[in-house]
Amino acid sequence: MAYENLLLEKEDRLAILYINRPKALNALNNATLVELKDAVLKIKADPEIDLLIISGAGEKSFVAGADIAFMQNLTAPEGRAFGALGQEVFRLIEAMEKPVIAAVNGFALGGGCELAMCCDFRIASTKAKFGQPEVGLGITPGFGGTQRLARLVGLGMAKQMLFTADVINANEALRIGLVNSVVEQTELMDVVKGIARKILSKGQLAVRFSKVAANEGMQTDIDRGMTIEADLFGLCFATEDQKEGMTAFLEKRKPGFTGK
Numbered sequence: 001m002a003y004e005n006l007l008l009e010k011e012d013r014l015a016i017l018y019i020n021r022p023k024a025l026n027a028l029n030n031a032t033l034v035e036l037k038d039a040v041l042k043i044k045a046d047p048e049i050d051l052l053i054i055s056g057a058g059e060k061s062f063v064a065g066a067d068i069a070f071m072q073n074l075t076a077p078e079g080r081a082f083g084a085l086g087q088e089v090f091r092l093i094e095a096m097e098k099p100v101i102a103a104v105n106g107f108a109l110g111g112g113c114e115l116a117m118c119c120d121f122r123i124a125s126t127k128a129k130f131g132q133p134e135v136g137l138g139i140t141p142g143f144g145g146t147q148r149l150a151r152l153v154g155l156g157m158a159k160q161m162l163f164t165a166d167v168i169n170a171n172e173a174l175r176i177g178l179v180n181s182v183v184e185q186t187e188l189m190d191v192v193k194g195i196a197r198k199i200l201s202k203g204q205l206a207v208r209f210s211k212v213a214a215n216e217g218m219q220t221d222i223d224r225g226m227t228i229e230a231d232l233f234g235l236c237f238a239t240e241d242q243k244e245g246m247t248a249f250l251e252k253r254k255p256g257f258t259g260k
């Protein structure tokens with residue numbers, strides 16, 4: 001599929017997807033979500049790629065939300081179908097075993113905040129702004145915002161953001177735990193790539209098992225979470241990476257992981 005609303009770059013095991021609709025500040029319409037789903041499915045299946053970074057093209061916006069012009073005249077069934085597609089794509093990103101980092105370079109509003117939240121973690125530029133402005137449009141968040149925001153920042157803070165539609169800046173997002181760090185706009189991609197390279201230097205099966213255990217553990221009780229962890233921990237001992245990682249430590253050298 002040729003992409004009209006996405007830019008995809010690949011460099012040595014790393015894929016970088018930019019949402020690219022400059023005329024609408026990268027707002028997500030149906031076509032963009034269809035392309036995003038296609039791109040994520042291909043990255044998930046690509047044996048050459050181990051990590052995905054998602055960002056917004058241009059200086060101003062990560063994603064300014066779902067496309068309001070597209071949504072304006074949707075019927076209830078069309079609205080539901082649009083919401084279901086967004087939920088499906090965002091859940092795909094969240095559940096993909098390969099790590100996904102959001103490099104938030106500007107407005108992350110509504111569906112943009114929701115896209116950032118389905119990634120494993122978020123690094124923001126000083127220009128980033130976050131919010132769920134939907135109630136100001138007479139709708140609820142529809143791409144997981146009512147669910148993921150509370151899990152990330154706590155119920156009270158999430159409800160305040162959801163009910164007031166307030167937009168917060170990057171430092172406030174850092175304070176409430178919505179982002180992990182804030183860096184200058186010009187340094188954002190280098191910083192995120194640096195984190196990505198550090199992750200890529202580790203055992204990738206262990207990284208993926210850690211993601212699965214952390215994600216699944218958040219959806220269940222602690223005892224079931226411990227069982228999930230124990231199972232995946234056990235599975236590590238069937239991998240070449242475990243043998244290499246421990247042998248390299250004992251031989252006082254850097255490990256050469258193969259992801260097997």
Ligand code: DAK
Nearest residue numbers: 024025027064065066067068079083109110111133141142
């Ligand atoms: N959709 C469509 N176009 C948008 C847009 C958006 N979300 N955001 C910006 N644009 C367009 C503007 O209309 C403008 O187009 P032109 O007038 O040039 O043709 C262009 O981008 C530049 O925007 P501005 O001129 O407004 O730029 P400013 O710097 O003055 O303001 C802004 C930037 C981000 C503060 C402002 O554009 C803004 O407030 N944008 C809307 C932000 C917003 O409310 N986002 C949330 C959208 S609602 C569901 C499914 C999904 C959802 C909910 C339910 N179900 C099915 C249940 C999700 C909802 C949302 O995400």
